[in-house]
Amino acid sequence: MTKLETDLLDLLKEDCRIPLEKLAVMTGASLEEVAATIEDLEKRRVILRYAPMINWDLTDRERVEAMIEVRVTPQRDMGFDAIARRIYCFDEVKSVFLMSGSYDLLVLVEARTLKELAGFVSGKLSPLETVTGTATSFVLKRYKEEGVIFDSGDSDRRLVISP
Amino acid sequence: MNYDRFLNQRIADVPPSGIRRFFDLAATMKDTISLGVGEPDFKTPYHIRNAAIDSLVDGETQYTANRGTPELREEISLYLSGRYGLSYSPDKQILVTIGASEAIDLALRAMTSPGDEVLVPEPSYVSYSPGVTFAGGTPVGVETLEKDDFRLTPECLEKAITPRTKALILPYPNNPTGGVMDREDLEKIAKVIAAHDLFVISDEIYSELVYGGHEHVSFAAIEGMYERTLTINGFSKAFAMTGWRVGYACGAEEIISVMNKIHQYAIMCAPRQGQVAAAAALKSGRESGYEDVLRMRDSYDRRRRLMVDAFRSMGLHCFEPRGAFYAFPSIRATGMTSEEFCSELLKSKNIAAVPGTAFGPGGEGNIRCCYATALDKLNIALDRIADFVAAHT
Numbered sequence: 001m002t003k004l005e006t007d008l009l010d011l012l013k014e015d016c017r018i019p020l021e022k023l024a025v026m027t028g029a030s031l032e033e034v035a036a037t038i039e040d041l042e043k044r045r046v047i048l049r050y051a052p053m054i055n056w057d058l059t060d061r062e063r064v065e066a067m068i069e070v071r072v073t074p075q076r077d078m079g080f081d082a083i084a085r086r087i088y089c090f091d092e093v094k095s096v097f098l099m100s101g102s103y104d105l106l107v108l109v110e111a112r113t114l115k116e117l118a119g120f121v122s123g124k125l126s127p128l129e130t131v132t133g134t135a136t137s138f139v140l141k142r143y144k145e146e147g148v149i150f151d152s153g154d155s156d157r158r159l160v161i162s163p
Numbered sequence: 164m165n166y167d168r169f170l171n172q173r174i175a176d177v178p179p180s181g182i183r184r185f186f187d188l189a190a191t192m193k194d195t196i197s198l199g200v201g202e203p204d205f206k207t208p209y210h211i212r213n214a215a216i217d218s219l220v221d222g223e224t225q226y227t228a229n230r231g232t233p234e235l236r237e238e239i240s241l242y243l244s245g246r247y248g249l250s251y252s253p254d255k256q257i258l259v260t261i262g263a264s265e266a267i268d269l270a271l272r273a274m275t276s277p278g279d280e281v282l283v284p285e286p287s288y289v290s291y292s293p294g295v296t297f298a299g300g301t302p303v304g305v306e307t308l309e310k311d312d313f314r315l316t317p318e319c320l321e322k323a324i325t326p327r328t329k330a331l332i333l334p335y336p337n338n339p340t341g342g343v344m345d346r347e348d349l350e351k352i353a354k355v356i357a358a359h360d361l362f363v364i365s366d367e368i369y370s371e372l373v374y375g376g377h378e379h380v381s382f383a384a385i386e387g388m389y390e391r392t393l394t395i396n397g398f399s400k401a402f403a404m405t406g407w408r409v410g411y412a413c414g415a416e417e418i419i420s421v422m423n424k425i426h427q428y429a430i431m432c433a434p435r436q437g438q439v440a441a442a443a444a445l446k447s448g449r450e451s452g453y454e455d456v457l458r459m460r461d462s463y464d465r466r467r468r469l470m471v472d473a474f475r476s477m478g479l480h481c482f483e484p485r486g487a488f489y490a491f492p493s494i495r496a497t498g499m500t501s502e503e504f505c506s507e508l509l510k511s512k513n514i515a516a517v518p519g520t521a522f523g524p525g526g527e528g529n530i531r532c533c534y535a536t537a538l539d540k541l542n543i544a545l546d547r548i549a550d551f552v553a554a555h556t
Contacts, residue, residue, distance in 0.1 A: 011465065015538060022542075025472040026465035156537070160515055161186040161199035163289045163338075 004029050004037055009046070012038075016050040053148050064117050065094075065110050065139040069103040073130045080104060083130045092120045103135070114138075177293050181521035185505065189515045196544045198532040199515040201338065203403040203488070205462075205535075207440070208455045211402065214443030215436040227435050229427040231259025231411070235438045238445035239411055245449065247370070247381040249394060251413040258419050258426060259433050259441075263368045263397035263410035267332075268294050269422040270364045270393050270412060275300035279329040284315045285523030286491075287334045288366070292523075303328070306525050309482050309493075313342030317351045324355075330362040333382055336369035339522045339531035340491045341484020343373055346380045353385045363392045368410070369487040371401035371456050374464045377485045383414075393418060400487075401456050402444040407437040463488045466534040466541060473545040474532075477552045488535040491519065495528045497555040505530055507555075512547040 007027045011018055020038075024031045041047045056063055072083045080098050087107055088096045095108040107125070111117040121136055142150050167175075189195055206212075230236065236253035243249040251257050260266040267290060275281060275298040283291045285304045292302035305323045307313045315333070333352070335344045344352070356363055365382040373379045383392040397410025412422060432438075448456060467484060474481035474492040481492035494504045501518035508514050519526025534541065 007461070007465070010461075018538075022469060026469050028468055156204065158197070158200045158202055158204070159186070160189040160195055160197045161182055161517060162201040163180065163182050163521075 002037075004033070005041065005046075008034065008037060008041070012047070012050070053146060055142075055150055057142065057150075062112050063110055064112070064114050065108065066117055066121075067137050067139065068107040068109060068121065068125065069099075069135040069137075070105040070107055070125070070131060071133040072104050072128075073132055074104075075130060083128065086128055086130075087125065090120070090124060092117070092124075103133075173299075174297060177296050180289050180293075182289055182517060185515075185517060185521070188506065189509060192509060192513055192515075195509070195513050195515050196536070196540050196547075197515040198534075198536060198541075198544055199517045200533050200535065202405040203400065203459065203535050204537060205403040205459050207402065207404050207407070208444075210447060211404070211440050211444045211455075215407075215440040218436055218439040223435055223439065225435065227432045227438055229432055230257065230423055231433060232435070232438045232442065235259055235442040235445075238442045238449075239413070241449060242445045243381075243394070243396075243413065247379070248384050249381055249389075249413070251394075252416075255416040256413055256419055258412045258423050259438060260397075260410045260412060260426065261430060261433050262399060262408045263366060263395050264290060265426070265430065265433075266395045266397070266410050266412035266422075267291065267364065267366060268297070269425050270395070270418075271295055271298040271300065272425055273418060273421040274298075274330060274362065274364075276329075278327055280325060280327045282320070282323050282328060282331040283523075284332070284334060284337075286313075286337075286339055286519060286526035286529070287332075287522055288338050289521060291332050291334070300329070301327075304523055304525070305331075307337075307340070307342065308525075309340075312485070313337060313340035313482065313491075314344055314348050315352060317355045320352060320355050324359050324361075328359065328361060330364055331356065333363050333365040335365075335367070336373055336379065336486025338369065338487050339489050339517070339519065339526070339529075341482065341487050341489055343377050343379070343486040344382075345377060346385070349380055349382055349385045349388075353382075353388050356391060357387055361391070363388065365392050365394050367394060367396045369400050370396060371453070372460055372463060372488060373486045374460075374467060375483070375485055379486070390415060398441045398444055401459075402441075402448075403459060404437075404440065404444065407434075407440055409433050409437040409441040463535055466536070466538065469538075469541065470532060470534040470545065473549065477549045478556060479552060488533055490532050490534060491526075491529050492532070493529050494552075497552060499555065501527055501530055508548065508551055512551050514544050514547050514551075516548075 020034055024034045074080050075082050084096050092109050092111050094110050097106045099106050236257045239257050240251050240253045271294045277299045279300040280303045281295040281300050282305050283302050284307050295302035303323050305319050307315050363382055370379040383389045383394050393414035395412050398404040470490045471481050471483050479492045484490055501520050505516050505518045517531040519529035
């Protein structure tokens with residue numbers, strides 16, 4: 001990773017709508033260099049997408065989220081990858097991680113209702129032949145995600161003018 | 164009742180800070196975006212705050228040694244030797260103070276006798292000249308010019324020296340100009356200092372915030388200057404610890420012990436939790452290669468470029484600052500004075516900046532804008548200033 005690459009990632013992580021001209025000024029690189037570097041980061045799939053962080057609690061969309069600890073039997077030659085793929089292909093699944101510790105996969109699931117979510121676990125996830133057990137925990141409140149604090153209170157407390 | 168009789172007229176006659184007047188004006192406004200701040204927009208890194216929380220939980224609520232906790236003095240000694248090649252004994256040559264501000268005040272009071280002149284480069288931080296007056300001395304401004312990149316030149320320094328000159332305050336990296344002194348610049352100043360047998364109070368509070376390939380050099384590290392320099396620094400700017408109020412002074416045992424005399428009677432000691440947090444900041448910095456400091460500096464640097472570019476795009480002349488976190492653009496193109504510009508900008512665009520004149524008469528024609536401001540707000544502020552400038556040029 002070059003300094004320009006890490007600088008650009010730092011800046012875009014905070015705000016991916018910063019215009020290329022400003023990114024160039026802030027990093028001290030030329031416009032062309034910045035554009036090419038970003039394109040390259042996209043090509044290499046270092047940058048996967050540009051998406052806003054949304055506080056859904058402030059919208060009227062009904063949704064429930066759960067974290068499901070899943071124990072599986074790894075498959076010969078495939079390890080955990082094949083079963084992970086079987087799971088992450090479901091639309092309800094937002095994230096899947098292979099974990100160390102007492103279970104194997106951590107699956108983050110989102111659905112519109114509790115019933116829908118329960119249906120996913122009992123009807124889709126548990127019946128998979130290599131899944132040996134699940135433990136579902138529902139998300140009650142979101143405090144901080146990806147470095148962003150959700151409840152306000154992180155205001156600027158500095159004096160307006162100081163020497 | 165007339166209180167004149169009860170007041171020390173020498174002190175009562177010192178004019179109030181130009182910043183204060185502006186602060187009162189800004190305080191009447193709502194939702195102002197302020198570029199008038201003099202502190203980081205980062206909070207103190209959490210692991211540093213946590214060290215102070217642990218210390219409170221452990222019941223560390225007592226006075227510390229007058230000169231500061233042994234742990235902190237040891238860390239300061241390691242920091243200055245590792246970072247700037249300076250060797251100070253934790254027991255005899257280091258005094259922990261309530262911010263670098265107290266260190267400056269103590270130094271001036273410990274060293275100044277009536278009639279002494281102390282040289283203060285201008286534009287510079289607002290407290291130096293009043294501090295000299297409070298200490299009974301006479302402040303003498305030394306101009307620093309944009310054509311010299313706001314560095315102190317030996318010529319300007321020589322011009323200000325009289326037989327009564329005792330000391331020079333050396334405020335680099337500089338607030339408000341962003342000027343820095345490279346090694347060669349300091350070496351030229353050192354020759355003048357030695358030739359006139361002067362002493363230097365070197366305020367290096369912005370030492371960690373230097374950009375664009377420049378490197379901070381401590382004045383005490385210049386050959387022959389160690390004995391003639393009091394090095395002042397602190398935690399506010401580099402570690403985003405302004406509210407903790409912890410700084411320090413390092414120098415000859417003879418001077419530190421006289422400063423400590425005032426400090427022990429007037430102050431007792433810097434607050435304990437601030438000292439604990441400061442020691443944690445230096446220790447973790449030493450172990451991590453000053454990761455937090457560099458992260459914050461990189462972030463200031465990006466915004467520094469953005470601000471300078473924005474002022475230049477507006478058609479304003481703007482010196483590229485090399486240190487601290489302020490830009491000091493010239494607003495002469497608008498035909499307004501610094502005060503007029505800042506008052507009008509505040510009233511019509513709700514953006515606060517500080518008139519250059521708050522930092523000495525040499526600041527006329529410039530304004531100080533702090534780029535340690537969240538990027539989204541900074542962009543809004545710069546857009547509004549651009550509108551304002553366009554309407555006035």
